[in-house]
Amino acid sequence: MCGIVGVTGNDNAVKILVEGLQKLEYRGYDSAGIYVNDQKGNDYLVKTKGRISQLREKITPDVHGSTGIGHTRWATHGVVSVDNAHPHFSNDDRFYLVHNGVIDNFQEIKAQYLSDVPFRSQTDTEVVVQLIDKFAVEDNLDAKSAFLKALSLLKGSYAFLLMDREQPDTLFVAKNKSPLLVGVADGFNVVCSDAMAMLRETHDFLEIMDGEVVTVTPNDVKIQDADGNPVERKTYHVDMNADETDKGTYPFYMLKEVDEQPNVMRKLAQTYLSEHGEPQIDDKLIKAMQAADRLYIIGAGTSYHAGLVGKRLFERLAHIPTEVHVSSEFAYEQPMLADKPFFIFLTQSGETADSREVLVNVNDAGYPSLTITNVQNSTLSREASYTLLLHAGPEIAVASTKAYTAQIALEAILAKALGEVNGQIVAQNFNIRQQLGLVATGMQAIVDEKAKIEDLANNYLMKSNRAFYIGRGIDHAVSLEAALKLKEISYVQAEGFASGELKHGTIALIEKDTPVIGFITQAKTAGLTRSNLQETMARGAKTMTIVREGLAIDGDTLVLPDVDEMLMPLLTVVPAQLLAYYTSLNKGLDVDKPRNLAKSVTVE
Ligand code: F6R
DSSP states (O other), rough: OOOEEESSSSSBBHHHHHHHHHHHHGOOOEEEEEEOOOOSSEEEEEEEEEEEHHHHHHEEEEEEEEEEEEEEEOOSSSSSSSSSSSSSOTTOOOOEEEEEEETTTTTHHHHOTTTOOOOSOOOOHHHHHHHHHHHHHTTOHHHHHHHHHHHEEEEEEEEEEEEETTTTTOOEEEBSSSSEEEEEEEEEEEEEEEEGGGGGSEEEEOOTTOOOOOEETEEEEEOOTTTTTTTTEEEEEEEEGGGGGGGGOOOHHHHHHHTTTTHHHHHHHHHBBTTTSOBBBHHHHHHHHHHHSEEEEEHHHHHHHHHHHHHIIIIIIIIOOOOEHHHHHHTSSOOOSSSSEEEEEESSSSOOHHHHHHHHHHHHHTEEEEESSSTTOOOOHHSSEEEEOOOOOOOOOOOOOOOHHHHHHHHHHHHHHHHHTTOOOHHOOHHHHHHHHHHHHHHHHTTEEEEHHHHHHIIIITOSSSEEEHHHSSSHHHHHHHHHHHHHHHEEEEEEOOOOOOOOGGGGGGGTTTTEEEEEOOTTHHHHHHHHHHHTTTTEEEEEEEEGGGOTTOSSSEEEEEOOOGGGGHHHHHHHHHHHHHHHHHOOHHHHHOOOSSEEEEOO
């Protein structure tokens, strides 16, 4: 979603801003802009629809400055246009503002305070910058006081970065619900909505809390809490290499990230298991989970799908009832809870607004929680009682791949740890270290078969605008993720279906050559899924099977190595990721940045 960058005290401000925005491209956006000021009376505003490359083309050699702000916009209020792109500015050209989030009451504010002000955009952000200007001019307030007065009226989510031409070396920063960080560099300072944007400048960041207002100058960062008191805060170190965010020789990040999965499995085993395979998880976390009578896994999209697999792992290995919920639903229609619930938030980014909304309610109710995330110090990580990191390395492609498999593997380690302390024999007999080793080798064997999977994508999915993935139990859980991967990057309408349920209505959609792909990895249901595939074949479907070796028969399409049935999703999803990848690639689509989608969804 929208991205924010800012810098003060560096003569290369334009370069830093544009490179920062480039690093945020992966989050999804449709327009971009920068504002820079050179402290000598010159300033420049450049905005464009489309990509950062188009912004670069519009930045003429004279555009320069030492302080500036930049933004990538993912349209919420108003169409995609240059006028609606950020930075927005007040009519007297004094204030410049970039904003992530949504101001819920902007129409009311406009009507109440700004009825005589002409607007050039349809955005909620322009309302805020005009409001700040109004307070500065009419109430004779300095920028910070006018900013504070405007903030006190706003409802909704925001990360703001404001500049005032009368204090051109200062960035005014505030946030509520949307992420924003200050980076402390050598002789200058930066601001960004995602540390990744500024890793070339610094690895040392300061968190900003909701309600705080921060003033950033070249040599100083002043944080003030909601009551106006000064706050001292130490920086934290982001342990990520800027090169990890490059795609190297790969044509797309998604392919690189699919290929990284065997290593992610090994890294998780190294991080969370002893040499002998014993889980190394914080005792306090295990005790808090032991005290619960039910687990609630909360997530959105792919993370929700990883939760569906996690439910099976926690119930089978740890013998604890587990529910999985879509965060945007749970937030506003909470089911009846058990007496002692424990919440697990699955979120690659750690910033998903829907999931955060649930966490806010969980914290208000005083329930314990764990965030499983890929991003150190992300909002959900900071706000939950416990955090476990996925250590998957940055995931840049919009379509999540390695975060899904990392989430499942970490759920398995956690379920094993909990099952062991609960005295569950299944957990005691489950050799997780050996299994994750087999998974890593199995994944490698699958990614080495790319040519075959590309052929299958061409034969099955290129010519159809619809497809079905089917399976039972844990295979059904994977079929939902397989279908999501295909639809989001190839725009083929795909459905993941419980194979036994197909005949109760949806089979009406099967016609000649409709692709139906069956996952068969569970001994108990293999025969049933095969029968359901036959039913679709009898109606003309073009079927493909993705089967575990121990259950394979002649004529199966893709035979995958055997690992424990509970961990088969870690393998079955890989060909599904590659089928989606090659379908998108061969249709000539932008695999990493599919239309309408954003990597980190920070609005509800
Ligand atoms: C799909 C995808 C999304 C995310 C969802 C939640 O490939 O990436 O469905 O899984 O937006 O994001 P996180 O995990 O960051 O909370």
